[in-house]
Amino acid sequence: MADVRRFLYINRKAPYGTIYALESLEVVLIGAAFEQDVSLAFLDDGVFQLAKGQDTSGIGMKGFSAIYRALGDYGVTKLYVETDSLATRGLTLDDLQAITFEDENDGYTEKPSIIPVNKAEMAKVMAEQDVVLSF
Amino acid sequence: MADVRRFLYINRKAPYGTIYALESLEVVLIGAAFEQDVSLAFLDDGVFQLAKGQDTSGIGMKGFSAIYRALGDYGVTKLYVETDSLATRGLTLDDLQAITFEDENDGYTEKPSIIPVNKAEMAKVMAEQDVVLSF
Amino acid sequence: MKFSILVNEGPYTHQSSDSALQFARAVLDKGHEIYRVFFYHDGVNNGTRLTVPPVDDRNLQKRWSELAAAHALDLVVCIAAAQRRGVLDEGEAKRHGKGEGAANIAPGFRISGLGQLIEMGIQSDRLVVFGD
Amino acid sequence: MKFSILVNEGPYTHQSSDSALQFARAVLDKGHEIYRVFFYHDGVNNGTRLTVPPVDDRNLQKRWSELAAAHALDLVVCIAAAQRRGVLDEGEAKRHGKGEGAANIAPGFRISGLGQLIEMGIQSDRLVVFGD
């Protein structure tokens, strides 16, 4: 574990309008196998990725919002969500789907993966990384 | 000439960052052969397409700003430029290259192709068209 | 009414191609005619037969090809944009020495010039643009 | 110093590929090493040998292939993104029944998995992303 790096995936784009959100998620899933210190940042339109109740049946595209709920099983448990971005978009944390993980260091207690942060806190999260990937 | 339509090409994107400006121009050049009533609208970042002094030698891409000056030879003589868009971007009409055409209905007098309009006038230009193409 | 559709973006990356396809189906459902669908910019990438999307995902090229077959649609890929991006029919592939079997244009699509775009603007009652 | 580069957009449509190429050259000029260039999203379209840009324009695929040949660069095209967009090597073309000669991956590029992207994040001193 000498080479554990802090990876941050930046999500600033809405889902479906473009493929970046989905293909970013595909990197996160593959990356989970590499045992790095992984965080996801959702800010600006990226917060829309986590909106609950997504139903893509009418647009002929595959929905992928369920994948976010599976991230915990891959050991991806830190999803930083910027509350300022939510507010700008008329959303609150209640408009997001619940995403949890079972904490293996705490008797597999179910805990929330979403970590609400304000802009200043998000800036600090960004500053603490080794590798920042944006798509 | 029963079927002359008013075609408007909307240019809202900057050159070089994306290919839309160049490929839009390629449509205009081909379209000129069809003897329609052609206008070009430059607003928002589209006004940057007409900036003078463009030198692409450092970015490894072909410059194409000279093509705008050749539009008159193709009979494309109405280039509406939104002055509000220029002002927002710190530009004036003096920052644009001169684009002219020889008016065959007026003894081939050289006349400016650039028609400065404000937002309200641009809105009217848009409203008067049959076919609006945006890229 | 005679509709035409311009698709400016490739499959999957932007929703444009999906939206255009859904719109085209609705146009036909409403009893209108589709004069032509023109693919420009990255839109030409809708016409490559080489895509292999995940099995549980839609295959946009096939959807376009099937819609074209079912309704005799004219799907035109811009030749200049297609050359820039590597979508070629047999004639193009041969002319540019890309080797036997290299042509990648999909069934139901044809490659032609930008004049076809202007023409559809002249001939159609309505032209709708889908892009980025 | 060990650099890696991620290219998220295809050639010509966005400046990303041009910028990444100029940056790669400058990295080498400065005496640094390039560990890998990874092509993701539409970036995979940089790796098709079928492009035929206008004669007076740059050929981005060739520029990448030549840079790779001159400096033994590792140019990796993401397999999942490439399948979605129709960029295949011989093995892929055969596996998916695309016919003899259909492989369109360009010289100097290889197709591999997303793990190569993560690995370059781990192994490089610096990773720079070019996209839209």
Added chain:
Amino acid sequence: MLHIVNKSPFQTSTLQSCLDHALAGDAILLIEDGVYAAIRGSAVAAAVTEAKGKVTFHALGPDIAARGIAPEKLIDGVTSVDYGGFVDLVAEHQTNQAWL
């Protein structure tokens, strides 16, 4: 004139530019990421509400549903249409303009 907007108003200035150029009586159709402009209580909701006096607003229902925007989150007076309604809007207006 029918204006078609497919961009998020939080990411780009496209909707604002469209609003600045729409004439009284025009219609605006929000599609793809453009439907985010129809969310009640957002930073752009006031601009949309104000423009309602001048233009009519429509938003593509399938795109709204895909993005998880509940019907009760829509700004009053924004009409939801399906793809057939999209076709009708295009047919009803002699010209349309995509704000790309």
Added chain:
Amino acid sequence: MLHIVNKSPFQTSTLQSCLDHALAGDAILLIEDGVYAAIRGSAVAAAVTEAKGKVTFHALGPDIAARGIAPEKLIDGVTSVDYGGFVDLVAEHQTNQAWL
């Protein structure tokens, strides 16, 4: 941290978001259409000038020249760099972030 911005500040909110998240001492490099933020007297010039107290601004010279922005049109204190300077900026900062 080195922030890399490649979008026009008039078209997208990307530069603003970057400015909102940059920490004191960070560097911002404008490339591609991002260089338009460096034009003196524009609607975003005040935001750039104000941020200069906190972060340093660099802009890619070849992209500035390509777009026809004369050197005297640049906001004071925005440093023009070539691709080599771009490499140096990346090397000097342990982390960089592309604002796509």
